[in-house]
Amino acid sequence: MAWISRIGWAMACVLPLAACERDMEDQAKFEPYEAAPLFPNGQAARMxxxxxxxxxxxxxxxxxxxxxxxxxxxxxERFDIYCAPCHGRVGDGAGMIVQRGFPQPPSYHDQSLRQAPDRFYFDVIGQGFGRMFSYANRVAPEDRWAIVAYIRALQLSQHATLRxxxxAGLESRLGAAR
Structure with missing residues (x-):
């Protein structure tokens, strides 16, 4: 009885192979730059x-x-979701992940990162850098630019001079906030 089930399985595997032919490859068709009287301009290639x-x-x-x-x-909002776990809420590189033993990312307040162009941050978010993986499939390009603007605001919050x-006309707003 076991040999019947073995034959059944063998037939189930072999029969589909019998249906394989080269019809798609051997069918009548025009090559891309071949003349084709079927079309008004006489060419097989279509725009x-x-x-x-x-x-x-x-x-x-x-x-x-x-x-x-x-x-x-x-x-x-996007920074707090995607960046703050590693980079910290103020961008100092002391996020919750770092407190749990993971390597510390650089602070956004380092001089070299304050001088980096906006495109650098945009590209790092999309492509990753060092130990940081790409967020391209998680953060839309418009949100990447919004995060870059927020990073610049964080940098300004820590390094702005009174002048x-x-x-920027912020002095009156700061006085009202006190």
Whole structure:
């Protein structure tokens, strides 16, 4: 009786192979630059449909938005979710993950990172850097720019001079906040 089930399994495996043919490869078709009387211009190659995006073109990068209060609030929200566990709520590199024994990331307040261009932060969020993995599939490009704006606000909060505060017109707001 066991030999019948073995034959059944063998047939189930072999029968699909009998259906394999080269019909798709051997079918009648036009080569890309071959003359084709079927079409009005006589060519087999067709122009893409209007609005078609080639699959190998990189997606358009979003432009860095103007920094507004809404952008900063969105950046703070995204920063607290994705960045603060390692980088800390103020960007000093002393996040909760570090307190649990993981390696400390650099502080955003280091001189070299304060001088880094905005695009550097955007690229690091999207591609990762050192031990940090890519957040490209978690953080949308618009949110990456919002996080960059918030990082700049954190840096300014720790290193702004009184002159910079006055020039930005923030002195009256700071006095009202006290």
């Amino acid at each position: 893409p449909v209007e609005g078609t995006v080639p699959h190998d073109d990189p997606p358009a990068e979003p432009v860095q938005p103007q920094v507004t209060l809404a952008v900063l609030e969105r950046g703070r 910079e505060v006055r020039e």
